[in-house]
Amino acid sequence: AQKVTQAQTEISVVEKEDVTLDCVYETRDTTYYLFWYKQPPSGELVFLIRRNSFDEQNEISGRYSWNFQKSTSSFNFTITASQVVDSAVYFCALSEALTGNQFYFGTGTSLTVIP
Amino acid sequence: KAGVTQTPRYLIKTRGQQVTLSCSPISGHRSVSWYQQTPGQGLQFLFEYFSETQRNKGNFPGRFSGRQFSNSRSEMNVSTLELGDSALYLCATRGQLSGANVLTFGAGSRLTVL
Numbered sequence: 001a002q003k004v005t006q007a008q009t010e011i012s013v014v015e016k017e018d019v020t021l022d023c024v025y026e027t028r029d030t031t032y033y034l035f036w037y038k039q040p041p042s043g044e045l046v047f048l049i050r051r052n053s054f055d056e057q058n059e060i061s062g063r064y065s066w067n068f069q070k071s072t073s074s075f076n077f078t079i080t081a082s083q084v085v086d087s088a089v090y091f092c093a094l095s096e097a098l099t100g101n102q103f104y105f106g107t108g109t110s111l112t113v114i115p
Numbered sequence: 116k117a118g119v120t121q122t123p124r125y126l127i128k129t130r131g132q133q134v135t136l137s138c139s140p141i142s143g144h145r146s147v148s149w150y151q152q153t154p155g156q157g158l159q160f161l162f163e164y165f166s167e168t169q170r171n172k173g174n175f176p177g178r179f180s181g182r183q184f185s186n187s188r189s190e191m192n193v194s195t196l197e198l199g200d201s202a203l204y205l206c207a208t209r210g211q212l213s214g215a216n217v218l219t220f221g222a223g224s225r226l227t228v229l
Contacts, residue, residue: 035217043203045220091158093218102171103148103207103218107157 002027004094006106013082014114021077021109023092029053031097034068034075039089039108051075082113117141119221121206127227133194136224138206140187145210146170147189148218149181152203161204164189193226201228 003026013019025034036048049059051068059066063080079086092106120139128134140147149161160173164183181191187208193200203225207218 037220042222043205043225044222045205045207045218047217047219050217102160102163105150105158105160 002094002096002104004092004104004106006090006092006109008109009107010110010112012112012114015084016081018078018080019082019111021079021090021092021111023075023077023106025073025075025092025094025104027073027094027096029096033095033097035093035095035103036066036075036077037091037093039091041088045091048077079111082111084113084115087111087113119144119206119208119219121204121221121224123224124222125225125227127229128196129229130196130198132196133192134196134226135190135192136204136206136226138189138191138208138221140189140206140208141219143210144208144219145187146208146216147183147187148207148209149189149191150205150207151175152205152223153201158205161191196228198228201226 005024008022032053034051037045038048039045049066056068065078067076089108089110091108094104119141122137138147146165148163151159151161161175161179162172162181163170167183178194183189203223205223206221209216209218
């Protein structure tokens with residue numbers, strides 16, 4: 001069965017601290033895609049990153065970095081030197097190549113960055 | 116390139132009424148998915164349409180229905196509204212039915228049922 005787990009419901013950090021958002025997934029497919037989305041208070045989910053199952057390279061984009069580890073079925077997201085604008089709900093998601101018909105979202109992690 | 120447009124953005128209904136929400140996808144996107152978001156349940160998948168056909172359906176009662184038009188615009192309808200239907204309804208579109216395709220979301224329609 002496909003499943004995405006974001007065990008951290010809410011996280012609060014002080015501005016400039018680093019924070020890591022955890023994501024663990026389950027799938028029986030060998031080819032799949034993992035995503036992170038950000039949902040600011042306005043409500044619209046914004047795409048951040050996509051990673052396919054054959055690419056385990058970590059990725060860095062500015063203050064954002066992602067650590068994909070197939071061995072532990074995890075796709076964690078780290079924000080370095082957090083800012084107030086990073087306050088949002090972050091969702092991890094999985095889609096499978098064979099079906100591709102449905103995305104499986106985690107329940108989200110609400111991040112609050114305190115100035 | 117215009118984004119995903121959802122209308123209305125906010126609406127208030129009373130129990131027993133019905134509601135229709137609309138989603139206009141990005142030009143060229145033929146797949147439209149609908150999600151219900153509530154504080155306790157996260158994002159729950161309702162259904163996905165591609166080329167006017169429902170391709171997948173989540174675990175929601177028959178009161179929730181949808182359709183897609185030839186121009187790829189989609190509507191979802193909820194009949195006999197219940198208090199628990201209060202939620203943010205999000206539409207997401209993509210070009211093809213491929214797991215690699217990124218979903219692009221609209222801003223959502225926030226429904227309050229009194």
